[in-house]
Amino acid sequence: MTIPKVTTHNGDWSEVVDKLVAEKIASRIAAKDATIWGPEAEHEASIRLGWVDLHETSRPLLAEIEALQADLRAEGLDRIVLSGMGGSSLAPEVITRTAGVELIVLDSTDPSVVKRALDGDLSKTVIVVSSKSGGTVETDSHRRTFAKAFTDAGIDAASRIVVVTDPGSPFEKLSKDEGYRKTFLADPNIGGRYSALTAFGLVPSGLAGADIAELLDQAAEAAPALQADSADNPALWLGAVLAASAGRDKAIITADGSDIVGFPDWAEQLIAESTGKNGTGVLPVAVEVTAPELSSDAADLTNALLADKATSGVPTALTSGSLGGQMLLWETATAVAGYLLGINPFDQPDVESAKKAARGLLDAQPEPEAAAFTEGAVEVRGSEGLLDGVDSLQGAVDALLGKLEDKGYVAVMAYLDSERDADLVAIRPALATKTGRPTTFGWGPRFLHSTGQYHKGGHPEGVYLQITGAHPVDVEIPDRPFTFGTLISAQAAGDANVLAERGRPVLRLHLTDVASGVQQLLSLFK
Known part of the structure; x- marks a missing residue:
């Protein structure tokens, strides 16, 4: 077992860390001090700090x-x-x-x-x-x-x-x-x-x-270092990199050379749901080790990496340690980041909005919105005004990306089968390369409990590509007036509606034949 370690590059966060040490943030978190995040967060924090000593309890x-x-x-x-x-x-x-x-x-x-x-x-x-x-x-x-x-x-x-x-x-x-x-x-x-x-x-x-x-043993070994009011506390450094990199609000996370499998997806949810609210936060972007976001000319990114994949000139934190230790490290660092951002890291107000919208659609079960047009196996729909004067799939994608701001990001939201349709993830790096901007990829409805919070409550600077598909074989849900096909369709529509209501540009692509539609999209984006 190894105690978590954080090594930073291309930035100096020592002043921020010294401030955190002076204010005893680490030991106050360990003592479950609910006042750290301000009066508005105090009630929520008072019933959400049991995680700090789970290695014992x-x-x-x-x-x-x-x-x-x-x-x-x-x-x-x-x-x-x-x-x-x-x-x-x-x-x-x-x-x-x-x-x-x-x-x-x-x-x-x-x-x-x-x-x-x-x-x-x-x-x-x-x-x-x-x-x-x-x-x-x-x-x-x-x-x-x-x-x-x-x-x-x-x-x-x-x-x-x-x-x-x-x-x-x-x-x-x-x-x-x-x-x-x-x-x-x-x-x-x-x-x-x-x-x-x-x-x-x-x-x-x-x-x-x-x-x-x-x-639990791994977390217990790590706890003393993460709870110490010390300039050597790795959680304070990681929290500072996440939240105190001036002008940078994207965290690119990869696991290069790590034997911890799938960690970026877990960290993505932790950071997105904890910080993406009140129009601020840190957008975590879980990527492959060859991601274009990690190239030497990547700009305006905060990189929080699990292994030595430093990007030249970009703030970088390299973390190491056992899985239990890493989990406690990132949980503590995220709580620290919430403090630095001035937000409550324990609520998720915008997750519920998509749930309510989906429930409303399940209750009403309205007729599907008519497609703006169809090309091959792809039906095309868009948020208000997005597709004005557009009559091709390429034109629709160009219209969406035309809304992308200099500091923005692209979100791909695929309400499909992550195993059957796994090839679709290739459009993430393709879009990142095309736009030069961080690009997230989430399987729905899974991502609604992760980056879905940030998309609605974080910085309003994303553009959103939603991909859904037909269900030739459906599955009934006992004693419910809807099927799984109806449910996932309502979740997708509800998510898109909430984003659109908040002024986010949303392009919705529905695959009438999933296999051929996936290939059509891969050809388009490549």
Whole structure:
């Protein structure tokens, strides 16, 4: 195990760090001082700081998780499916991928993704449903669908469902009433994106076979350095790089040479949802190691990297250490960044806006908006005024990019199947190269719990490309008046509507045939 280390280049943050040390920000965070982020944030902070000592308070969970895993394995149940959104899925994903154990993460409402999870060997399957309240539409829909699938297969559904939720939640009551296999109660004083070392992160990871005790040990080893009011505290330096690089509000994150798998996606959610609000924040951009944003001529970027991929002349922080240590490092640094930005890093006011819009569309189920025009397998729609005088797909893309400001960014939001349509990610670096601006890529609805907060609440300088697709095979949701296809369509439309209502330019491309439409877009952007 190694204590986290941060090495900075191309900038001097010593004055900022000295200020943080003098104000005892690190030790005050460790002491759960809710006044750090100002009076408006004090109430929220007072019920969101339980993450700082999880390396101690989560220890009693280990024996419970180990016992359940042993029972499941004795029954031949070794296929673990996780239904969770945001931090409930991203943390277990990076933990299990880094550990090299299999966990099927279901954080999509795309029918083909859901069907693939259902088509696995149910005789060996247990589903962990993670939700603070149980009311999250994605996880509730997954739970209902798996329960029916188990029953239809002649399997006692209750014996195959494990719940992670907050104490006293409606989901805890439902789990008890339904007689589900096991209910793990998480610390309610922790938000989802800070929950990696709570039951939300540990239960699915441990059941899948990851060494979660070691993960807590790693965090425990790192804690003293991250809680010290010292100029050597790596969290203070990383927080300063993220939030105090003058004129720079984009954090390009990659994992070059690291054995931690998928960490940028987890850090992306942590930073975006914590800082992207009140018209400010830091936009995290998770990229591949060959990304154009990391080229030597990349301009106006703040780079926070996991390995030595420094960009000449651009502020850079290189971080290293164990996974548990890195998680606590970035959580602490993000809280520090919130302090420096003058915002509350523990709320997410704009995540709920897209949820409300989607629910409204599910209730009303209006007819789809007519396409402005169709080219090949692509129907084209745009926010008000975007497509005036435009009659080609290339022209529509040019119109969107024409709205891009000098300090702006491009967001690609794909409400598709991340496995089936994986080739589509190639348009991210293509757009970054074409525009010379940072470009995010998110699979919907997963990104709604991550960069989706920043898109609506952060700096109003993005342009948004939404890609949706037809569903030739849909999946019913038991006891609900909508299918998964209807649900993901409503989530996409709701997201686009909220962005448009806030004056953001949105280009919506709907693939009437997904396979040919993906190839059409790849040809266009390349």
